[in-house]
Amino acid sequence: VCLSFFERFYQSLKDDKVDFTSAAIEKALVRTCKDVKGKENRLCYYIGATSDAATKIINEVSKPLSHHVPVEKICEKLKKKDSQICDLKYDKQVDLSTVDLKKLKVKDLKKILEEWGETCKGCAEKSDFIRKITELMPKYAPQAAHARTDL
Numbered sequence: 001v002c003l004s005f006f007e008r009f010y011q012s013l014k015d016d017k018v019d020f021t022s023a024a025i026e027k028a029l030v031r032t033c034k035d036v037k038g039k040e041n042r043l044c045y046y047i048g049a050t051s052d053a054a055t056k057i058i059n060e061v062s063k064p065l066s067h068h069v070p071v072e073k074i075c076e077k078l079k080k081k082d083s084q085i086c087d088l089k090y091d092k093q094v095d096l097s098t099v100d101l102k103k104l105k106v107k108d109l110k111k112i113l114e115e116w117g118e119t120c121k122g123c124a125e126k127s128d129f130i131r132k133i134t135e136l137m138p139k140y141a142p143q144a145a146h147a148r149t150d151l
Helices: 002-015 022-035 038-047 059-066 071-081 106-115 126-140 142-150
Strands: none
Touching (some): 002 022, 002 071, 022 059, 059 071
């Protein structure tokens, strides 16, 4: 999570032509962290880029980035400060175009909806969650929805 998140963040800084100062990078990082969910939000919490974070080691990221230090080196330094950062791994993604939703656990079905930022109010049975996912699939996973109609 550390490597991919900071690589994307660094690329977005270059794309937006942000001034590479520690302060500008910190502001951009806090802005980016407001919009992330899941494991990336947890990473932001650990480095202190969220409003509810207990620690603030955000300068351990912004200062090296301002000098264009490689992301791998930054993550290695963060590991020394807080080993939890490197323990974060992305969850395995479900291939919605081929998976049989009936064979997934309700927990996994809920996770799919959560990743989409949706909830299933009034869902009690597994079939309710499956119905909601198939209903929303064209909006959030159009390729998968198209592939499923071809089956």
